[in-house]
Amino acid sequence: MLLPTLLLIHSFINLSFRVNPTAAAPSSYQLQQSSLGASKPDDWEKYVRSPPKRTIHPVKVLSSYTLGNVTNPNGLLTGHGSTVLTRSVPPSSNSTLGNPPPDVPPTIVVDFGQNIAGFLSIRFGGAHNATPGLPGIRLAFSETLEYLTNVSDFSRSDNGDTITPGSDQIAVQSKPYTWTDTHGCEFENTKVCADGLHGYRYMKVYLDALPADAPYTTSYGSVAISSMSLNFTAFLGTPDTFTGWFESSDDQLNQWWYDGVYTNDMCTDTFLENSTDPRDAASPTLEGKQVLFDGAKRDRDPYVGDLAVSSLTSYLSHDDPIASRNVLADLGDHQRDDGWIPPASINNYTLPLLDYPLWWVVCSYDLFMYTGDYDYVRTYYPNIVKVLDTFYPSITNPTTQLVQKGLGVSANYGDYAFLPRTGPVTYYNVLYVLALQRAASIATFLGGHSDDAARWTARAQVVSDSVNSNSFDTSVGAYFDGSCGFSPCPTHAQDGNSISVISGVANETTANSVLSYLSKANARPYGNSFYDNDLLQAGFSQRVYAFISYFEIDARFKTAGLAESALEEIRRLYGWMAANDPGITQWEGIADNGTKYEGAFTSLAHGWSTGIVPALTNNVLGVTPTGPGYTAYNVKPIPGDVQWAKGVVPTPNGPISVYWNSDKAHGLFFLSVSAPNGYSGTISVPVSNSSVPVYFDSQQAWNGETATKSFAVQQGDGYPTISKLRHFRTALSTNATLLAIFHLAPQLNLPNYYLAAGCITQTVWNYVSGLPPETGIADYDLVYYDASDLSWEAEDRVIQASRKLFKGAGVK
Template sequence: MTSNGTPENDIPRRTVMARAGAVGLTATLASAGLPAAAALPAEEAAAPATGDAARRPKGWQRYVQAPSSRTVRPVRTVTTSGDVDNAEALLKPGGATTVLRRPRPAAAPRWPDGTTAEASSTHAGNNGNDGQPRTYDAANAIDGDPDTFWNDDTVGAFPDVLTISAPQALRLAGITVVSNSDGVPTAFTVEVGRDGAWQTAATIVDNDVIQRAVPFASPVTTDRVRITVTAVQDTPRGDFTRINEVWPAPVEPIAVPSVTVDFGKVVVGYPRIRFTSASDNSPGVRLAFSETRQCLTERSDFTRSDQAGGAGQGTDQFAVPAGGADWTDHKGFQSGDKIFADGLHGFRYLRIALDALPADAPAAQPWGEVAIDSVSLQFTGYLGTPSTYRGWFLCSDDDLNRYWYGASYTNELVTDTFRQDDVDPRGAWSATLEGKLVLHDGAKRDRDPYVGDLAVSARTLYLTHDDTAEAVRNVLADLAAHQRADGWIPPASISNYTLPLFDYPLYWVTCGWDYVLYTGDSAYAAQHHPNLVKVLDGWYPSVTDESGLLSKGLNGTGGYGDYAFLGRTGRVTYYNALYVQALRAGSRLARLLGRGADAERWSARADKVAQAVNALMWDAAAGAYLDSTTGPARHAQDGNALAVVTGIADADRAAAALAHLDATTQRPYGNAFMDNDTLFDQASQRVYAFTSYPEIEARFLTGRAASALDQIRRTYGWMDENDPGITHWEGIGPGGSLYEGAYTSMAHGWSTGVLPALTHHLLGARPASPGYATWEIRPQPGDVDWATGQLPTPQGPLRVEWDNSDQAFRLTVHAPAHTRGSISFPGDAHRQGVRAGRRTLWDGRRASMRGVGVTGGVVTVSDLGPGSHSFVCERDG
């Protein structure tokens, strides 16, 4: 099968068989599935299951991760700080309350009039979200306004120096440095001017607090203070020093009362807090969200205001009225242009603090008392309860089961309605998508439906909740409606459908074929065939060189990005392998519509591109395809995997390419997407589950089930075992880290490829023609003892069960009405016999009836119809 679900008979398949316990199945061979001679008496059916099979655990439902209702509550408290009573009460509504208290702080110390400040560098000013100019000069650090700050302009180059000069000498016991949460100085020295020279008064290391009191060993009299920053907290916005205020006295902060609760896994939706009462000074509450404890600070790991320049400064705010309130976090201001909240969030951990932004005074104050009855979330993703699953999976390996349902839950989090207040603020809102069901890319960000992500997330949806396939069609149709005149198709609605990506129009083609393949919706194919012609015969030929290969840089595409915004130019194997896949997908769509000329033209072009890839991109010395013919030699996971999946690589090249990836990219947390660091630093340590999926497919398709399962266990095992657990990450960085720090999405639909991989290749069931009119069962058990599962089809469920032991492989298929299919058995055809009940269909040398034969070295039973079919494949010693 290619990655878009169609047979590719030229790809060799060899299965590595592992030891397993003998397990039986109960089923019968339906006479409708084989020619008349194959009909068997009932007493010749396979024997009932005994032993291990009888003790097999039941209930795939126990692995389902979604909440049981749309009201989700935290499962535990994690930490508290400051004056907090009865934090555990937050977990149980209707009883005792949690109380947070904070005394009114004293006024901040001020420098005398005439004090000046200078800095070693200053970032250029810009306009804020309100359109008003913002400055970042040194004077902001002594203006008494904690909402403004000095911002250096060195981007990680240290030292950064701030010098404060008073009009007359002051007696100082120390100073206080108040910094911005995304520019906290972690290491700095404080010097004072004395006798015409600078003397060190204090040295600070490992600072991680916004308000840092710096007492001197003894008071000094001086008119000058110099702060030299040598390290800053690494943040998604870069390594800038941002100091809001420097006070001429050491002021220890009053501990902010806070409670952090844990929802047990990543959730998505609108937080809700029931406040029973508050003091009468409008005490403020600030909410910080994070998918991981590692990135949980006084600000959220990510909020849409980070991209929109909003007023929240990394948290959501609410001023609690004295009578209390039942508050749901929706986007907007509570009072005029003050007290802003972002609304929907994706997170696992929630920190609730009694605090307020200085800019929100007097509408919200950072002191007083609030009493809280309960905290919950209004869940907005697809609610995937056991009753909603139309496809499921279960096997003898508990870890694989967790990964499969973790992928499903990850995808449920991003299956949501497109809403203006909840999507990426960078020009992603679209009137043509508003109110429609879509598949976003991530739960917390970017919350925009990207077509490349659908190459994985849509398959996950089709195999679990295919009744929501409209989410895919809505996205594909909307992108087609915004196709450019030259044929290019936008990757998403972001930037008003203008984000220039080179590869994503190809995913629009392959995802369109997938949609038709799984749903049988030929009307979609007919409606969008003109778009297909424009992109395949218009835009991509405009970026094709004399060899027939796509070459990024032609036709003004040098600045175009791809799925990871990689700096690749010229001929790139990945782009061209994906082009082959898209051309073949387009050919199948055209053939479905009876457009033979289009189908032949695209099929012939696919063959030509494949030949050119082999001729020009193969690196015989490395035994792998080059990433690009431009720049230093490197070999990428994406291009090599797709070359195998699409059949560009013959058996020898497939074996060599996969061996090269084995030798150069294996990490404890998956396989890296590059074999060296010539593209960017530590590229060889970065893992994308998105590009790992086709490599896992390639290993299954070439009979390497053992290595496919090993890669799954390393990649998905790492994500499952590390915080936040269950959900699948956008990317993994060096050492298994969050590859973009707090900005990283920890629940990303494009990383759910383990689910279609296990269903289509381990269990072995997949559609072979649109709407499952024909299907194929080709299990690759590896070291798994047994597996069972169900695939939803337009005609009803397709169910498969198999048991694997040293002695035999037993398989039963329950096929829906109006479908036909084939079954291929793992292992060497000439070292096994296949029977149905007592009837031998294959004895290791010849078949006893038509419809039974050897394809690609394995025994295949073809043209099976609706009903139940059971087989036993017995192996020679």
């Protein structure tokens, strides 16, 4: 089992040199002799799934699905002649020719090779009819072959604004022309209609006409198809658009990371009235803006809960925050007077969900941390206050201080899965704690909101304590879900138990208990189910949401010793989706035996299911922001069974690049990091125990017991924190007094200290801001840490020793 040793790299190191610090432990020979530091060649572009350009052609015609009179079925692919579908009028029933041949509509099925989204165009080479009307072509779209029928697995008309029966219809003209799938009808505003944009992999094309489309189309005649293509309207994530990437020793993890990015790219598109959810979701305040839809096929409305995952995927791959910002800002602008934030534009911003206002707060924090968007948080800070201080207190039980579904307006509210639960639901409350914590951080970073930060932090602790007192089931070692009458329901949900760990509601012991229970009770061949039994509804114990599974996976990474269980869950979940039709893209939900959880209706390219991207970047590569826009960041690789990883994380001022490699047989770990000037990073290397040596820039910084020359050490809880002074001295070389203090400080031999020499903070700030450096120091502070408070006698001994040491340095 690997434990982290911390290497603290202050902003001044990166500020001055954009250094590539390295750390390794332990080694019996010089780091230069180790092959671990030899970085692998970048080879990530081969995993990218995006089409190279917006015009996409089918890759094959599936011959086993060809029916009826079809000549040259591959012509539309090869360009060597047209594919011709011919359907003759069947003989009358009194024919003397014997049994007439069956009247089979000529049919082909084309495969675009992977899920895509956009508008289809067909180049027709001409047509002629055999009965009155133009020859009719019908199109059915599907993400899988399983649900490919004469109608689409899902079409916009299925959700309202119904103009088609689930297939798109074409009245093919006699002369060559190009038809483009546009929402609307060709005749009388009601006949020969198409739904426009589709998300799919497979398309069935057959010569047929709807009776309702008479007299404009006929089922009989001949149609020549010269070619077809799709205009890919979603984000075109070609390799040159990647500002962040990931690669590791595990080829499958690598591919699934890029599959997640492509899935999310398919959901990143322009909000247009006729290609979004028709259930009163059209919004003039979103029209024409780039957004992150929930799914490429459906519902095509941007939901804020989905952004809790899909936004992270966007930030970490293409650094494209505008789609998320547009959604978050729009929902904030539609906040209700009581503080409630709508989940999406659907139903004219009125769909009643109880958890999504909390996700709006969490997602606002993520936008701030990953992109440094101060304008957004300053603008919408009052909305955050209103969510947390008006709406949720209105549905809080005054006795338990827990959010209680059923109080106030909340009785008929749903959540991300419209679950029939009630009472003090653990998921709502631990998410409430997380939102309060995130909001307190925003308040602190902005400054001037210390009262808000203190109030929210205190409330988070109260709610956390109450969850542990009222909602923990000691019989299984996990949190109850909600109430059944006046008692807790004997059912345990993945959502609340997972987020209890991320929010810190569960301490280390409880976290291990919760995650152990989920492994035992919820593990399925295709992921971990979101309930341990079917008490609330049949099938819940077999249903898997990759959305909620992300939080469990993240919790496993963040709980010491469980990284390999996180990777094992990833491999079951993402391996299942990758191995089953349509492949590549990641599904909205999975049901019994690994089936699509809502059948044909299931979205198989859903942004909320792309949690593998932040899971691997934040944990395996190990990079997370701890200050707005990565002005402060952590690099803490959690390898599990991965041997090496490398990648780039985009920030507003340039990339953070990380490469690490390990040799478990010899107990070696090598880490290299580079970051933009002005950023402060805390870097951790995993070692077997705190006594092994750690090297920095190929120099030993910690010999397993004490710091070596040029390093100051903070030792605590078995994690040595090592601060390299050499670069700081170079950066502040104009300050001779400060250098004298740094030279003398290690002689104090304090186990746990930081040195704050006079106006050191102002000196660093001046450097960052490009101002002249400070020229003198009047005093110094010595800040030290211990498991318990020092007695005044011990403190006085430190003071006297430091006075003696610095007597000749010209400072107090």
